[in-house]
Amino acid sequence: MLEGISNSLQKALEKLRGKGRLSEEDVAVAMREVRLALLAADVNVKVVKQFVDKVRERAVGQDVARSLTPGQQVVKIVYEELTELMGGSEERLRMAAQPPTVIMLVGLQGTGKTTAISKLALTFRQHQHRPLLVAADVYRPAAIEQLKVLGRQIDIPVFDMGSNARPPDIATAAIAEAKRQGADIVLIDTAGRLHIDEDMMDELDKMKSAVNPDEILLVVDAMTGQDAVNVAQTFHGRLGVTGVILSKMDGDTRGGAALTVRAVTGCPIKFIGLGEKMEPLEAFHPDRIASRILGMGDVLSLIEKAQQTMDLDKAQEMEKKLRSSQFTLDDFRDQLQQVRNLGPLEQVLNMIPGMNKMKGLDKVNLDDSRFRRMEAIISSMTKEERATPSVMNASRRLRVAKGSGVTVRDVNQLLKQFEQMQTMMKRFAGFGKKSGKRGMMSMLKNMSGGDLGSVLDSGGGVPGGTASPGFPNPRGPRQHRKKKR
Amino acid sequence: MGIFDKFRKGLEKSRSAVLGRLAGVFKASRLDETVYEEMEEALLASDVGVETSLWMVERVRKLAREKKVTSPEDLPACLKQAMEEALESADPSMNMAQDGPTIVMVVGVNGAGKTTSIGKLAYHYRQQGKKVLLAAGDTFRAAAIEQLVSWGERAGVEVVRHQQGADPAAVIFDGIAAAKSRKYDIVLCDTAGRLHNKAHLMAELAKVSKVASQALPGAPHEVLLVVDGTTGQNALTQTQMFSQVAPLTGIIVTKLDGTAKGGVVLPIVREYGLPVKWVGLGEQLDDMEPFSAESFASALCDV
Numbered sequence: 001m002l003e004g005i006s007n008s009l010q011k012a013l014e015k016l017r018g019k020g021r022l023s024e025e026d027v028a029v030a031m032r033e034v035r036l037a038l039l040a041a042d043v044n045v046k047v048v049k050q051f052v053d054k055v056r057e058r059a060v061g062q063d064v065a066r067s068l069t070p071g072q073q074v075v076k077i078v079y080e081e082l083t084e085l086m087g088g089s090e091e092r093l094r095m096a097a098q099p100p101t102v103i104m105l106v107g108l109q110g111t112g113k114t115t116a117i118s119k120l121a122l123t124f125r126q127h128q129h130r131p132l133l134v135a136a137d138v139y140r141p142a143a144i145e146q147l148k149v150l151g152r153q154i155d156i157p158v159f160d161m162g163s164n165a166r167p168p169d170i171a172t173a174a175i176a177e178a179k180r181q182g183a184d185i186v187l188i189d190t191a192g193r194l195h196i197d198e199d200m201m202d203e204l205d206k207m208k209s210a211v212n213p214d215e216i217l218l219v220v221d222a223m224t225g226q227d228a229v230n231v232a233q234t235f236h237g238r239l240g241v242t243g244v245i246l247s248k249m250d251g252d253t254r255g256g257a258a259l260t261v262r263a264v265t266g267c268p269i270k271f272i273g274l275g276e277k278m279e280p281l282e283a284f285h286p287d288r289i290a291s292r293i294l295g296m297g298d299v300l301s302l303i304e305k306a307q308q309t310m311d312l313d314k315a316q317e318m319e320k321k322l323r324s325s326q327f328t329l330d331d332f333r334d335q336l337q338q339v340r341n342l343g344p345l346e347q348v349l350n351m352i353p354g355m356n357k358m359k360g361l362d363k364v365n366l367d368d369s370r371f372r373r374m375e376a377i378i379s380s381m382t383k384e385e386r387a388t389p390s391v392m393n394a395s396r397r398l399r400v401a402k403g404s405g406v407t408v409r410d411v412n413q414l415l416k417q418f419e420q421m422q423t424m425m426k427r428f429a430g431f432g433k434k435s436g437k438r439g440m441m442s443m444l445k446n447m448s449g450g451d452l453g454s455v456l457d458s459g460g461g462v463p464g465g466t467a468s469p470g471f472p473n474p475r476g477p478r479q480h481r482k483k484k485r
Numbered sequence: 486m487g488i489f490d491k492f493r494k495g496l497e498k499s500r501s502a503v504l505g506r507l508a509g510v511f512k513a514s515r516l517d518e519t520v521y522e523e524m525e526e527a528l529l530a531s532d533v534g535v536e537t538s539l540w541m542v543e544r545v546r547k548l549a550r551e552k553k554v555t556s557p558e559d560l561p562a563c564l565k566q567a568m569e570e571a572l573e574s575a576d577p578s579m580n581m582a583q584d585g586p587t588i589v590m591v592v593g594v595n596g597a598g599k600t601t602s603i604g605k606l607a608y609h610y611r612q613q614g615k616k617v618l619l620a621a622g623d624t625f626r627a628a629a630i631e632q633l634v635s636w637g638e639r640a641g642v643e644v645v646r647h648q649q650g651a652d653p654a655a656v657i658f659d660g661i662a663a664a665k666s667r668k669y670d671i672v673l674c675d676t677a678g679r680l681h682n683k684a685h686l687m688a689e690l691a692k693v694s695k696v697a698s699q700a701l702p703g704a705p706h707e708v709l710l711v712v713d714g715t716t717g718q719n720a721l722t723q724t725q726m727f728s729q730v731a732p733l734t735g736i737i738v739t740k741l742d743g744t745a746k747g748g749v750v751l752p753i754v755r756e757y758g759l760p761v762k763w764v765g766l767g768e769q770l771d772d773m774e775p776f777s778a779e780s781f782a783s784a785l786c787d788v
Binding site for chain 1: 526529530531532534535594595596597598625626627628629631632634635636639649680681682683685713715716717718719720722740742743744745746748749768
């Protein structure tokens with residue numbers, strides 16, 4: 001996410017970092033590069049101008065001159081201004097005092113409204129709400145069908161009146177239906193439309209006055225270019241948009257739209273959508289995104305994610321097993337699953353500070369499919385085989401290979417890796433505390449190279465567990481203070 | 486209404502949006518550095534991108550010198566010429582098979598407008614009296630098959646389909662086989678939207694393309710990348726990444742009936758030499774026009 005802008009911005013600021021004194025010329029050169037980096041990222045021309053002027057003004061001002069590390073100071077200013085540009089702090093949804101809360105999703109064609117609204121429904125259910133999805137896109141062929149299929153997938157009710165009803169009527173009827181069902185959130189999926197299509201905008205207006213929504217969320221494709229401004233302004237002007245969902249942030253977009261929309265309309269970005277898989281939308285934290293853009297990682301989100309997906313009891317049990325070397329293939333599979341639950345590896349790694357600067361990381365193929373294949377192999381074994389892998393003779397290996405759709409070589413490899421892992425674990429009963437970045441690196445290399453021997457060696461395989469030197473320790477700063485005393 | 490008029494009318498909004506800025510530039514009383522700076526900004530604001538904007542401004546500057554232009558009023562002609570130069574490598578004609586069916590694969594990121602474009606292309610060729618077959622290769626997204634079937638009904642053409650979740654390559658293979666045996670002229674193959682940085686999805690696309698070429702030597706005759714006209718500089722990355730897995734032959738730019746300027750077309754054509762073949766200008770069956778560099782440039786530059 002946002003690698004492109006991140007790399008170019010960091011390059012622009014890199015030259016300032018080490019400098020003891022900053023001349024106006026230094027700042028001017030850096031700002032020119034920042035400007036180009038932002039423009040190449042599709043940030044609106046006017047917004048870029050304002051942003052650069054603001055940073056320059058602060059950078060040549062008092063604070064920087066007096067600071068011991070002026071370069072760092074400039075990076076800090078860019079970070080603060082970026083955060084400010086994106087809205088400062090996280091914005092939550094407004095809920096109705098009297099349920100149901102009504103939320104309309106609007107936007108251009110193909111921005112991902114239907115996908116986003118299904119994910120939003122999941123987000124609400126995660127927080128113990130009862131959402132009702134409403135299919136009010138009567139224009140696009142099969143749009144209603146799409147929402148119904150998604151609703152079935154995630155087991156959330158979908159209300160529709162076919163494609164002959166008028167959208168404002170559908171919305172009104174949906175609220176009555178929600179009250180009848182006892183649903184407390186009504187999510188209305190509207191048809192994609194051009195912001196300059198008067199009739200279609202009129203229809204949204206009518207729907208708005210018919211149902212009086214608590215939130216009108218504009219879905220914006222994160223890959224949108226300079227036109228994002230026109231779109232957001234027009235929708236906002238006509239309807240009074242209360243928030244923005246940025247979709248397709250899992251692409252390699254530089255996300256200029258993210259930096260622009262909030263700045264020109266004042267509408268806060270409330271969620272980001274990552275991928276087509278049905279999982280809850282992520283809340284948008286401007287400070288964390290700014291931190292990611294500047295390559296400072298996003299440890300907070302990573303920890304939150306780990307807490308959400310990892311099972312603490314399991315992790316503790318795992319640690320015990322590791323220490324007593326009673327680690328079986330079953331446990332190994334559990335671990336693989338837990339790591340996979342965190343989300344695509346690439347996304348996880350980007351949240352770790354400094355990861356993007358590691359050489360060679362771009363060449364490592366971060367493919368989750370290796371994990372999946374390993375899981376399949378283990379799953380094809382019998383209980384006995386998983387508990388005592390030593391029984392795996394040639395014919396058993398052949399059966400497992402056939403069962404999991406791999407070659408015997410793959411099975412051999414996995415077993416060998418597991419064996420190595422066990423030996424390693426016996427050796428490191430105390431469990432490594434100093435492998436750090438290098439350990440993580442070799443873990444990655446191994447993952448792509450096929451040798452999993454050091455996955456657990458580096459601790460990277462058990463992020464939910466206790467000692468995970470590959471991941472920064474959340475209590476780091478506190479320990480640091482202790483040392484000082 | 487002729488093709489040219491429609492193209493132009495569709496771009497009306499884009500035109501006025503760019504012109505709003507450029508007109509001011511061209512009205513300046515003196516031809517000095519600020520005029521060029523403003524021009525650069527106007528181009529950037531139309532998604533032309535940093536590199537091509539700089540290239541274009543340089544080009545205009547040179548042309549102005551050669552033609553001894555002294556008043557900003559004469560700049561639009563230079564800008565138009567520069568745009569046409571940037572677009573000149575683009576041949577918008579479609580590559581048709583010598584004999585047997587022509588296989589056209591349509592690829593792109595999610596929500597670019599692939600299925601809609603296929604519906605319009607089907608109608609276009611149907612109007613020309615061709616026998617058209619659609620292959621529902623988007624077996625991933627919910628209700629994508631239904632969406633294509635309903636476009637097929639509108640355009641009056643047959644659709645080859647499997648179940649959701651089926652192997653897209655198999656659908657395309659069946660489509661080509663059916664076209665061969667039942668003597669269709671054109672097969673339009675839909676594919677699932679995919680972000681170009683998802684390695685496994687791109688690998689799947691490479692497979693679909695390979696299977697097509699095995700099913701019929703010389704296929705796919707056209708692999709068209711659908712680019713949302715509102716997309717910014719990411720369209721360049723899309724072009725680059727998609728061309729690595731499938732032999733792209735051209736671009737379809739969609740949604741140009743909005744205020745988006747589609748300026749990203751310029752760097753795509755100039756930097757990758759890939760022609761824009763079609764332009765989508767609305768949601769109706771006949772809202773698709775062949776691209777014309779001349780009308781695109783003049784729509785944006787004529788004051």
